Amino acid sequence: MTAVSASPTSGRIVTLMHDSAVLRDNPLGDPHQRKLYVYLPAAYDSPRNAHRRFITLYDLAGFTSSGLSHLNWRNFDENLPEKLDRLIRTKRMPPVIVVFPDCFTRLGGNQYINSSAIGDYADYLNQELVPFVDNEFRTLADARHRGCFGKSSGGFGAMRLGMAYPNIWGAIANHSGDAYFDFVYGAEWPAVLTHLQKFAAPTPRPGKHIVRPQSSPGEDDGRVQRFLAHVSSRPPNGEQPVSSKDIMSLMLVAMAATYDPNPDAPNGSNLPFDLNTGERIDTRWRTWLKHDPINRVRAEKTRLAKLRGIYIDCGWQDQFHIHYGSRQLSMRLNQCGISHRYEEFAGTHSGVDHRLDISLPFLAKALKG
Numbered sequence: 001m002t003a004v005s006a007s008p009t010s011g012r013i014v015t016l017m018h019d020s021a022v023l024r025d026n027p028l029g030d031p032h033q034r035k036l037y038v039y040l041p042a043a044y045d046s047p048r049n050a051h052r053r054f055i056t057l058y059d060l061a062g063f064t065s066s067g068l069s070h071l072n073w074r075n076f077d078e079n080l081p082e083k084l085d086r087l088i089r090t091k092r093m094p095p096v097i098v099v100f101p102d103c104f105t106r107l108g109g110n111q112y113i114n115s116s117a118i119g120d121y122a123d124y125l126n127q128e129l130v131p132f133v134d135n136e137f138r139t140l141a142d143a144r145h146r147g148c149f150g151k152s153s154g155g156f157g158a159m160r161l162g163m164a165y166p167n168i169w170g171a172i173a174n175h176s177g178d179a180y181f182d183f184v185y186g187a188e189w190p191a192v193l194t195h196l197q198k199f200a201a202p203t204p205r206p207g208k209h210i211v212r213p214q215s216s217p218g219e220d221d222g223r224v225q226r227f228l229a230h231v232s233s234r235p236p237n238g239e240q241p242v243s244s245k246d247i248m249s250l251m252l253v254a255m256a257a258t259y260d261p262n263p264d265a266p267n268g269s270n271l272p273f274d275l276n277t278g279e280r281i282d283t284r285w286r287t288w289l290k291h292d293p294i295n296r297v298r299a300e301k302t303r304l305a306k307l308r309g310i311y312i313d314c315g316w317q318d319q320f321h322i323h324y325g326s327r328q329l330s331m332r333l334n335q336c337g338i339s340h341r342y343e344e345f346a347g348t349h350s351g352v353d354h355r356l357d358i359s360l361p362f363l364a365k366a367l368k369g
Helices: 067-071 080-089 121-136 153-164 189-199 223-232 244-259 282-289 322-335 353-368
Strands: 012-019 033-040 055-060 096-100 146-151 171-175 309-315 341-345
Touching: 012 121, 033 067, 033 080, 033 121, 055 121, 055 153, 055 353, 067 080, 067 096, 080 096, 080 353, 096 121, 121 153, 146 153, 146 353, 153 171, 153 309, 171 353, 189 223, 189 244, 223 244, 244 282, 309 322, 309 353, 322 341, 341 353
Parallel strands: 055 096, 055 146, 146 171, 171 309, 309 341
Antiparallel strands: 012 033, 033 096
8 A cells, every 4th residue: 555645735634523602592503603714725734834824715606506615525616715725836826724614505605695584694704704714724814915706606705705895805816606686586586486476375376366566575485485385395315305496595585684684574574575466576676686796885895895806707608697797896996996806707607616726826915914
């Protein structure tokens, strides 16, 4: 048997267990004890760096994903630790610590903001994980040397965390992050409403109908609850996986719980459409739009100006049409005089991890000085 030693240029993954007071008794009953994965670069363990402190980056996973998934082996590709090893080994970027939080929920994920219907995930990151990591590792424990990045919901989360907490985050990278909700979510709601109709009681039947709006528009009449029970009932062995329609419906239900939580409403949140007629409820939709990054730039420009780096990109063939939101977000930042780097590329919403070759060195450089 031949022993194979680790390469001196390869980092290592440390697994910690964190007990969260913030997530304890969260409304979805999700775990408050979670594993936390941390990438330590090879330089961290070098004797000559025994007292060196490092820049820290937090990887915010997209919807239906978690930090752990970014550590998995990949065919014909590299996972994120392998990418970091390569970028550091080739001196594209300095050694950094990277944290992979687990922010998965029963609704498939979250947007990294506080919600009474999902849990306070901004507080979880800001008030618990950041000081926990700074206490466990030799980090440069200051916003000037701490950043976050993510794709899709993770990109949205990075953007919103940077907007709201520049005292904690010094630079952010937003890959294909949710923006321009009228396009991104508005285009998906009709199909989701039709899918949720399968869980209505009574279910629609052919014949004469007298159409009436919901007696309480914006509230679940039971079909959303039954849909969530359907998703939860899937066996864990993968024999009856959730469908693509289930996933899209779950996502928009999760967005409703994020953008318009209401402890007094069924499931703890309001819905922006009448479930019977499909009519948009403008008062509810305006609540969603308050969270749209393109609508927050002006109000947050003082905080945004404090960031040391903002990176945004999107494929111009994004199937959720997020490139239009990314363009508007960049335009709003320019209008407010907020320095940032915006790029587009010939790609979709999928398979965009190669863009980290650009954003990770960007963040490391911004946070180094």
